[in-house]
Every structure is written in structure tokens, then in C-alpha cells.
Amino acid sequence: MAMSLKESSLSSVSSSMSSSMSSSMMMKKEMQAMQESSSFSSSSAQQAMMSSMMESSSMSSMAAEMKFETMSMSSSAPRIEALPEDISIEPGKVLTVTCAFSGDAKLIQWSRGGKNIEVTAGGRFHIDTTEDLTTLIITGVKEEDAGTYTLKLSNELGSDSATVHISIRSV
Numbered sequence: 152m153a154m155s156l157k158e159s160s161l162s163s164v165s166s167s168m169s170s171s172m173s174s175s176m177m178m179k180k181e182m183q184a185m186q187e188s189s190s191f192s193s194s195s196a197q198q199a200m201m202s203s204m205m206e207s208s209s210m211s212s213m214a215a216e217m218k219f220e221t222m223s224m225s226s227s228a229p230r231i232e233a234l235p236e237d238i239s240i241e242p243g244k245v246l247t248v249t250c251a252f253s254g255d256a257k258l259i260q261w262s263r264g265g266k267n268i269e270v271t272a273g274g275r276f277h278i279d280t281t282e283d284l285t286t287l288i289i290t291g292v293k294e295e296d297a298g299t300y301t302l303k304l305s306n307e308l309g310s311d312s313a314t315v316h317i318s319i320r321s322v
Contacts, residue, residue, distance in 0.1 A: 226254065226255030226306060226308065227253075227254045227255060227308060228254050228306060228308040228309030228310065228311070229252055229253070229254035229255060229256035229304035229305065229306060229309070229310065229311055230252060230253050230254050230304075230311050231250060231251075231252050231302065231304060231311045231312070231313045232250075232251040232252055232253055233250065233251040234248070234250040234251075234302060234313045234315055235248065235315055236314075236315060236316065237315070237316045237317075237318070238315060238316070238317050238318070239317075239318045239319075239320050240292055240317070240318075240319060240320065241292070241319070241320050241322055242292055242293060242294060242319055242320075242321075242322065243291060243292060244292050245288065245289070245290050245291075245292070246287075246288070246289040246292050246296070246317065247286055247287070247288050248286065248287040248288075248300065248315055248317075249284060249285070249286040250284065250285050250286070250302050250313070251283060251284055252283060252284070252285065252304055252311070253283060254304070254306070254308075254311075255306050255308075256285075256304040256305070256306060257305065257306040257307070258303075258304070258305045258306065259278070259280055259285050259302070259303075259304055260302070260303045260304075260305075261278055261285075261287045261300060261301070261302055262300070262301045262303070263298050263299070263300050263301070264298060264299075268287070268300075275289055275290045275291055276288070276289055277289075277290070285302065285304075287300065287302075292319060293319070294319045296317060296319060297317055297318050297319045298316070298317060299314050299315070299316050299317075300314065300315050300316075300317060301313070301314045302314075302315075
């Protein structure tokens with residue numbers, strides 16, 4: 152049984168749609184073949200099929216772009232790059248402890264003696280953070296501020312922590 156050119160084109164398009172949806176080049180060739188075919192009588196069916204093929208190609212392309220964007224925006228575990236080990240300061244001064252880090256730190260915690268440092272409006276403790284630096288600031292340092300401070304950075308991919316020992320010099 153011989154296939155007509157119309158059946159052959161439809162069969163070819165159907166086969167192409169199921170086996171190589173991701174190849175827009177092949178789809179373009181099939182669409183050109185259908186446009187050039189004089190025996191393909193229903194122009195509305197032709198337009199519907201071409202529209203469907205273009206939509207499928209567009210959706211595949213959008214999915215690939217979304218996957219690429221997700222991959223390129225993916226973060227890495229934070230890593231502490233530089234933090235002083237020991238700092239000595241006189242009472243009454245302003246203490247600044249700055250830490251450089253890399254990666255995407257979703258959570259930044261400064262603590263002392265296992266207790267998170269609470270920052271309150273008008274309080275002596277402040278934490279300033281930028282894209283790759285976090286700074287603990289203590290205004291009007293007191294003797295009771297002496298101790299070991301821990302910085303912990305974390306996100307869903309991992310965490311890093313480091314400590315700094317603060318001592319208060321007597322005047």
C-alpha cells in the first residue's frame with residue numbers, strides 16, 4: 152500500500168515530534184517540508200501542527216534555560232577566609248572584629264559562651280554584614296566582654312565556624 156505525500160508528511164512529522172522533540176533544527180526542516188508540500192490540503196491543520204511543534208520547541212527551550220539559570224545561580228557552602236585569633240583592647244573602646252568569608256552564608260551567627268549575641272536597638276553589640284564580610288562591633292567595651300567569641304556561617308550546603316579570643320587590658 153503506497154503512502155500519499157500528505158500521509159508521508161504527517162507520518163514524518165508525527166515521528167519527528169515523538170523522537171526528537173529537543174532538536175529544533177529537525178522541527179524547522181519538517182515545517183519547511185510541510186510548507187513546500189503542495190498536497191497538504193488543510194492549511195488550518197498545517198498551522199495547528201506547526202504551532203504545536205513551535206510550542207513544544209519553545210517549552211523545551213524554556214525548561215533548558217530554567218535549568219541553566221538554576222545551575223548558574225546555585226550557591227556554595229560558606230567558608231571563613233580570615234578572622235583574627237586574639238584581640239586585646241582597653242575598656243571603654245570600640246571593638247570591631249571583622250571576618251572575610253566566601254560562599255553564600257544564609258545564616259550568620261556570632262556567639263559567646265554558647266549563647267547567640269543579641270543585637271538590640273541602642274545596645275552595645277552590633278553586627279554589620281555585607282556580601283563577603285561580617286563585623287561584630289562592641290561599643291564601650293567592658294571587662295565582662297572578655298572571652299571566646301564564635302562565628303558560625305551556614306546554608307543548606309554546609310557550614311563553617313571559627314573563634315576569636317578577646318581580652319581586656321587593664322589601664
